[in-house]
Amino acid sequence: MHLWYTEYHTENVGISFKVRETLFVGRSKYQEIAVLDTFEFGRLLVLDGLVMLTERDEFIYHELIVHPALFTHKCPQNVLVIGGGDGGSIREIVKHDCIKEAILCEIDPQVVEISKKYLPSVSSALEYPNVKIIYEDGIKFVSKFSNYFDVIIVDSTDPIGPAKGLFESSFYRDCFRALKEDGILVCQSESPIYHLDLIKEINLKLKEVDFPIVKFYYGIIPTYPSGMWSWAFASKKFDPIKYIGKEREQLTVKTKYYSLDIHKGIFNLPLFFKEAIKG
Amino acid sequence: MHLWYTEYHTENVGISFKVRETLFVGRSKYQEIAVLDTFEFGRLLVLDGLVMLTERDEFIYHELIVHPALFTHKCPQNVLVIGGGDGGSIREIVKHDCIKEAILCEIDPQVVEISKKYLPSVSSALEYPNVKIIYEDGIKFVSKFSNYFDVIIVDSTDPIGPAKGLFESSFYRDCFRALKEDGILVCQSESPIYHLDLIKEINLKLKEVDFPIVKFYYGIIPTYPSGMWSWAFASKKFDPIKYIGKEREQLTVKTKYYSLDIHKGIFNLPLFFKEAIKG
Incomplete structure (x- = not known):
């Protein structure tokens, strides 16, 4: 067959x-x-x-959604992942020695269950002692916090169905409040080839929410639409270009795609993408 | 239907x-x-x-195969394209005011004919007065030259069928001889996801041919295998990182993907790619 x-x-x-x-x-x-x-x-x-995700190329997506923020932040201790029930983002986060608590807030317990059963290389860190799983709507969960997280990572599905609210201004505002004064928010922001209007919208919403630094970066996920993918990087204090893991050694974090060199390169956007979000 | x-x-x-x-x-x-x-x-x-190529994303491929070399070279006047009968690379080359002659050496006249007829936005520069089209095997053609070209661009199909010889050491040696003492050779070098062994081979062959500078860069072509694509950059004098169009204004060359910022970023390779070609 x-x-x-x-x-x-x-x-x-x-x-x-x-x-x-x-x-x-x-x-x-x-x-x-x-x-x-x-x-x-x-x-x-x-x-x-x-x-x-696919087992073969998920490392690119998960390294890129996590490490740019975690290497930009001086000392990330409390990190929240919204969505990402497969555990791939958590696996990358706990590679950083400074992490005290990584919370995974996933709305659907079955995604976690299925990932643990069928995708052991992705879900491998979900049982770590510094990882806590909360089964709740990320929008509700994040609204309970104030000045608490160093980094929030929105590892959402597309902005249809359960993830729609994760692309709204009110959610970004709650994330801003939940972050400490030097906190960083990273959101997967779809394909610059197919979803440039959505990216523009995310850019405007994040700027309206008063993040002084809003940038985008890009990478290649072979099995995602168009292969070209993007992430929004909204930061209260640390600039991802000026400040990159200067005080921490990358050597302790093993990766296959991300490096401090890659970090420097991925914020240099293709011209059509750069121009779409400028101003 | x-x-x-x-x-x-x-x-x-x-x-x-x-x-x-x-x-x-x-x-x-x-x-x-x-x-x-x-x-x-x-x-x-x-x-x-x-x-x-596709009309929608060919700009990425053609800008990336041409501009990194043409902006690294101080003053490219004589440029050769081998393959690329569609005319996309020539269109990007003649955007540079310094070009005196751009030669297109394509083995198959019908590719040029079909591109002129059906892909006018790609083939648009093929009739320019500083463009010359030669219908000949690129391997034979380049072997006739010595110390003549500033830049040679190998815009080949995959290393099967007519393009096989364009991935051989003897061809690279002839290109080296055909280049001036500050010349640059750029070759499309397939997907780092699917063809990493081929990339390693190209890297070794180019180094053996005595190019003092051999680097690779990468980009995203949504409709090519895996979306992740690569190019080999072999240079006799100019380093693409240290020297980037410092003496020329990018403003005169209109692009949609390439920029001097992108140029800086694309030589910072994904770690698995960087490690495959190191040494």
């Missing part, structure tokens, strides 16, 4: 993976969850028909 | 485009040539079943 899984990135373009085995398909309270074992990219976590 | 074109990047993964119209399919002496009009990426030039 030749089994293929196709994700349509727009109604006119798609990526297809040859599938070895369908390991899991089910429906949680929030979404359809599937795990497919593919020949080229290993296991895929698919939520509501969209590839969240 | 729902017509889709699928390119298999490996035997286990593919990208599919919804097709509005098949504008041309034919066979030249060297290869099968097709032009498809797609809904998402505009017109596609497809050679032997592989997407060479």
Whole structure:
């Protein structure tokens, strides 16, 4: 049998993976969850028909959503991840020795459960003693805090369905309040090829919320729409360009994509992207 | 009718485009040539079943294969493109006022003919007075020169079929000889995700040929395999990091992806790529 899984990135373009085995398909309270074992990219976590990660290239996404902020911050101790129930972001966060507590706030317990069962290399740090998992709506959870977190990472799905509120001004305002005076907020911000209008909107909303530093950076995720991906970096004090892990050694954090050199490069945006968010 | 074109990047993964119209399919002496009009990426030039360019994202590839070398070189006057019969690289080259002669050496006249007919925005500079088109095997052509070109750009197809020889040491040696004492050679060098062994091989071969400076840079081409693409930069004198267009204004060259900032960023390679070619 030749089994293929196709994700349509727009109604006119798609990526297809040859599938070895369908390991899991089910429906949680929030979404359809599937795990497919593919020949080229290993296991895929698919939520509501969209590839969240593949075993082969997830390291790029998770290193890039975590390390630019964690190496920019002088001493990140309390970090919150909203979404990201697969555990990939947490795995990268706890590589930093300074972390006292990493909280994962995931709305859907089944995503965590499925990741623990089928994606051990991704969920590997979820049982660490300095990791705490909260099953709650991230919007509600973050609104309870004030001046508490060093870094908040919004590892959300696309701005449809359960993640819609994670792209709203009121949520960004709550994140601002929940961050300490030198805190940093990072949000995955979709593809500059397909979602440039959304990126512009995120940029404006974050600036309105009074973050003095709002920048974007980019990277390549082969299995995400267009391959070109972006993250918003909103900071109260530390500039990701001027301040990069000067006081900490990168050597203790093992990575495959991120390095301090990459850090310097990824904030230099493709011209069409830079121009879309300028001003 | 729902017509889709699928390119298999490996035997286990593919990208599919919804097709509005098949504008041309034919066979030249060297290869099968097709032009498809797609809904998402505009017109596609497809050679032997592989997407060479799409109207929507070709600007990234052509800006990145040309401008890093042309802005590193102090005063590029004579530039050779091998392959690239579509004309995209030539279009970027002639944006530089200093160019006296840009030679396009393409083995297949039909690629040029088809591009002129169906891809006017790509082939737009092929009739410029400082552009000369030679229909010959690039390997033979370059072997006739000594100390002549400022920059040689190898805009080849994949290292199978007619382009195989463009990845050989003897060809690189001929390019070295054909370049002036401050000349630069740039070669497209495939995907770091799928073709890392080939990249390692190119790196070793270029170093053996005595280029004192051999570096790689990377970029994102959404419609190429894995989206992550690379180029080899072999230079006799100018370092692309230390010397970037210091004496020329970028403002005269209009681009959509490349900028002097991007130039600085793209030589900072993802760690797995950097480590594969170190030493």
